[in-house]
Amino acid sequence: MALAHAGLPAFGLKAAGHHLTNLLLHLANTALIFLVLKRMTGAVWRSAFVAALFALHPLHVESVAWVPERKDVLSTFFWALAVLAYARYAARPGALRYLPVLVCFALGLMAKPMLVTLPFCFCCSISGP
Numbered sequence: 001m002a003l004a005h006a007g008l009p010a011f012g013l014k015a016a017g018h019h020l021t022n023l024l025l026h027l028a029n030t031a032l033i034f035l036v037l038k039r040m041t042g043a044v045w046r047s048a049f050v051a052a053l054f055a056l057h058p059l060h061v062e063s064v065a066w067v068p069e070r071k072d073v074l075s076t077f078f079w080a081l082a083v084l085a086y087a088r089y090a091a092r093p094g095a096l097r098y099l100p101v102l103v104c105f106a107l108g109l110m111a112k113p114m115l116v117t118l119p120f121c122f123c124c125s126i127s128g129p
Contacts (some may be wrong), residue, residue, distance in 0.1 A: 018067040030055040032080035035116040039087050071073045071112045078108030079115055086122055 010088035033054050045117040054060070063072035082104035108115035 013126065015067060018070070019065070022064050022070055022073055025070070025077055026060065027075060027078045029080060032077065032084065036080055036083050036087065039084065054075060066071070075108050075112035075115055078104045078111055082108060082115075082118060083121075086125075090125075 020055045025044065030051050034047050037050055038044055041047060063076075082101055085097075085104055086099040089101055092117035104120055105115065
């Protein structure tokens with residue numbers, strides 16, 4: 001939760017800067033979701049379609065429009081970065097390739113403790129359907 005309040009010194013009590021930050025984080029999340037899906041499936045158009053659904057779905061309105069909900073868009077950002085880093089690690093395992101996964105995981109936990117479930121997602125992806 002500490003990272004969710006990082007914009008306070010930059011924007012003070014002016015809401016426009018905080019809203020813009022949430023919007024930019026949501027756009028970055030959309031791009032990251034596309035990159036994650038494209039890397040994991042190789043399907044460009046399907047990945048773009050799912051990323052567009054993620055971007056436009058009304059479920060994300062509160063997370064983007066409400067300044068106190070920055071923790072959601074910030075944790076999604078670090079979740080997607082961690083998954084992208086894990087996909088890179090899984091392609092060619094190595095200790096240095098796993099370090100970005102741990103860093104993104106730690107930053108995501110600082111944004112929202114719900115990211116504690118991320119390692120279980122990795123375990124599910126290893127075993128496969």
